[in-house]
Amino acid sequence: xxxxxxxxxxxxxxxxxxxxxxxxxxxxxxxxxxxxxxxxxxxxxxxxxxxxxxxxxxxxxxxxxxxxxxxxxxxxxxxxxxxxxxxxxxxxxxxxxxxxxxxxxxxxxxxxxxxxxxxxxxxxxxxxxxxxxxxxxxxxxxxxxxxxxxxxxxxxxxxxxxxxxxxxxxxxxxxxxxxxxxxxxxxxxxxxxxxxxxxxxxxxxxxxxxxxxxxxxxxxxxxxxxxxxxxxxxxxxxxxxxxxxxxxxxxxxxxxxxxxxxxxxxxxxxxxxxxxxxxxxxxxxxxxxxxxxxxxxxxxxxxxxxxxxxxxxxxxxxxxxxxxxxxxxxxxxxxxxxxxxxxxxxxxxxxxxxxxxxxxxxxxxxxxxxxxxxxxxxxxxxxxxxxxxxxxxxxxxxxxxxxxxxxxxxxxxxxxxx
Numbered sequence: 001x002x003x004x005x006x007x008x009x010x011x012x013x014x015x016x017x018x019x020x021x022x023x024x025x026x027x028x029x030x031x032x033x034x035x036x037x038x039x040x041x042x043x044x045x046x047x048x049x050x051x052x053x054x055x056x057x058x059x060x061x062x063x064x065x066x067x068x069x070x071x072x073x074x075x076x077x078x079x080x081x082x083x084x085x086x087x088x089x090x091x092x093x094x095x096x097x098x099x100x101x102x103x104x105x106x107x108x109x110x111x112x113x114x115x116x117x118x119x120x121x122x123x124x125x126x127x128x129x130x131x132x133x134x135x136x137x138x139x140x141x142x143x144x145x146x147x148x149x150x151x152x153x154x155x156x157x158x159x160x161x162x163x164x165x166x167x168x169x170x171x172x173x174x175x176x177x178x179x180x181x182x183x184x185x186x187x188x189x190x191x192x193x194x195x196x197x198x199x200x201x202x203x204x205x206x207x208x209x210x211x212x213x214x215x216x217x218x219x220x221x222x223x224x225x226x227x228x229x230x231x232x233x234x235x236x237x238x239x240x241x242x243x244x245x246x247x248x249x250x251x252x253x254x255x256x257x258x259x260x261x262x263x264x265x266x267x268x269x270x271x272x273x274x275x276x277x278x279x280x281x282x283x284x285x286x287x288x289x290x291x292x293x294x295x296x297x298x299x300x301x302x303x304x305x306x307x308x309x310x311x312x313x314x315x316x317x318x319x320x321x322x323x324x325x326x327x328x329x330x331x332x333x334x335x336x337x338x339x340x341x342x343x344x345x346x347x348x349x350x351x352x353x354x355x356x357x358x359x360x361x362x363x364x365x366x367x368x369x370x371x372x373x374x375x376x377x378x379x380x381x382x383x384x385x386x387x388x389x390x391x392x393x394x395x396x397x398x399x400x401x402x403x404x405x406x407x408x409x410x411x412x413x414x415x416x417x418x
Contacts, residue, residue, distance in 0.1 A: 001219055001257060001289050002027040003303050006320040008327065012280065013312045015273045017233070022305055023323040024224065024265045024285055031216035031259025035294045039070070039214055040133040042077040042091060042121035045106070046141035049082070050177060052108035058200030059140055059174065062207040064100035069211050075133075077124045078102075081117030082109030083147045091124040114141055115149035115158070118169070122158075125167050134292065135167045136192060136214055138207075142174040145182070152182050160189040168192045168256075170210055175199060176389040180396045188242050191221070191255045193404075196397035198390070198411035206410045218293045219257040224265055225286040226250055232282060234270040238330040240337075240403040241265070249283075257289065264405050266326055267305075274309035281306055328365055332358045333402035336375070336395050343382065343392070352379035 004025045012018040043063050047056060063078060070076050070093075077091035078099075088106065089099055121137040129135070149155055159169050169190025171183035174197045187194035193213070197206045227249040228235040235250075237243065242253045254263055269282050282305040291297045335358030342351040359375040362368035378395060381387045397409040 001029075001222065001263075001287060001299070001301070003285070003287055003301055005285075005303060005305065006323045007307070007318060008320065008323040009316055010307050010318040011314055011316040012271060012274065012307055012309050014277055014309050015275070016312075017273050018271045020269045020271060020282060020307055021238075021323055021327050022267045022269065022282075023320070023326055024267070024287075024303070026222065026254075026257065026263040026265075026287065028218050028257040028259055028261050028263070029293070031218050032293055036215060036217070037292050037296075038073040038075070038130065038133045039211075040075045040091060040125055040130060040135045041066075041070075041211070041214065042079060042124045042137050044079045044081060044117035044121040044137060044139045045088075046112060046114070046117070046143065046174070047080045047082050047086075047106050047108050048112045048141075048143055049108055049110055050143050051174070054200045055142060055174060056106065056108050058203040059207075060103050060106050062203040063103050064096075065204055066207050066211050067094060067099050067103070068096045069208065069215075070094075070096075071215070074215075075130075077121070079117050079120045079124070080106050081113050081120070083111040083113050084109070085113060085116040085120045087120065087124075091128065111147045112141060112143045112145055113147040114139070114145035115155055116147070118155075119158070122162055122167060126165075132296075134214060134217060134220070137162075137167065137169045137190070138172065138210060139169060139183075139186070140172040140174055140197075141178050141183070143177045144179050152179075152185065155182070156185050156189045159186050163190050170194065172197050172206055172210070173393065174203075176393055180393055184396075184400060191253065193255075193406060193408070194400065195408050195410055196393050198393075198409075202410035209407070213256075213258050216259040217256045218259045218291065219289040220292055222254040222257050222263060222289040223287070224252045224254065225288070226252065226267060227284040227286065228269065229281045229283055231272055231274070231280055232269050233272050235283065236268050238266040238268060238327065238334075239264070239405070240400075259293075262405075264326065266323070266330060269305070271307075277310050278308065279306050280309050325365055328361055328368075329402055332362045332365075332368075332371065332375075333399040335361065336399040337403075339378075340392060340396055340399075343387070348382050348385075352382045355379040355382070 170192030
């Protein structure tokens with residue numbers, strides 16, 4: 001992982017408290033197919049009554065395609081759940097055609113025992129563990145958990161505990177009846193991804209992208225520890241990765257890195273006034289990751305964040321417009337998220353006002369016109385009481401995708417993603 005720092009300003013004024021935004025980009029090396037670790041993946045599919053017909057046909061077909069994507073050293077298992085849990089395929093290497101027939105034969109049932117499906121998947125991954133393999137549960141559901149463990153905090157605790165043992169979890173919400181906040185919390189706890197799959201046409205794409213990403217992992221457990229100096233009055237990250245307080249600062253967990261991708265993290269530092277001109281130590285960023293291509297190895301790199309205090313009006317040649325644009329994108333995402341929160345509280349006018357403010361912010365981006373137009377249309381729909389669950393899922397997923405730096409919205413090929 002190669003770290004690069006960019007600043008929205010590198011010069012601050014003496015005797016004035018200032019705000020500095022820093023963009024940390026982590027460039028992952030290319031994935032090498034011959035050196036990638038083997039995968040152990042268990043798919044937990046919701047086959048409750050609401051999945052009957054085209055939805056279940058689409059996700060079983062997508063799972064059958066995933067079996068064909070598996071490499072010769074990968075193992076795949078499949079679990080199906082309604083109020084009961086069914087082992088469809090054990091965790092093993094399968095003949096794709098024979099295994100696909102087992103998956104395609106699934107039929108819809110009754111209620112949604114989401115926890116039972118996930119726990120059965122975990123059981124498969126815990127048995128016959130291969131130390132060299134990356135292990136992941138892919139959970140797909142179209143509804144709310146109403147059988148088994150239904151308390152969100154309890155489910156999140158289970159997933160977090162599994163992640164500590166090396167089993168990650170990704171979640172796919174299908175259509176418009178699932179709890180997007182629960183699936184996002186599970187994915188965060190499991191250091192995986194969460195997606196919104198709008199309908200049958202997108203199922204194969206989301207499965208293929210999730211498996212393809214997992215197959216190209218070059219670094220696991222990427223984290224950035226932010227250690228502000230005494231010159232910093234307050235520090236925060238604008239992305240929404242899981243954050244844990246540690247001595248001297250806080251740690252941001254960014255999950256896995258795929259071959260060739262650039263993970264981004266934006267920090268905001270409120271500086272105390274500098275008494276004298278000269279260098280100002282803002283913070284140290286300690287980047288840690290486990291390289292998994294070839295031989296597993298742990299890495300740590302410390303990146304100092306330094307600006308310069310000087311007289312007002314001095315030109316700042318090191319300002320990077322990319323940082324200002326990334327801050328704007330994250331602010332737009334926060335407006336989307338906050339609008340959703342306001343709407344759930346019944347504050348329609350507050351929600352629409354947040355979206356209109358987000359549209360103004362988006363218009364300042366080079367590619368922001370489509371996003372601004374969408375935010376305005378969403379505000380209109382809220383005020384006209386034509387807002388739907390599909391709209392809510394789309395808005396939530398758009399904000400998640402921006403905060404995480406990965407696509408989470410599978411509602412169409414050309415939708416605005418800022």
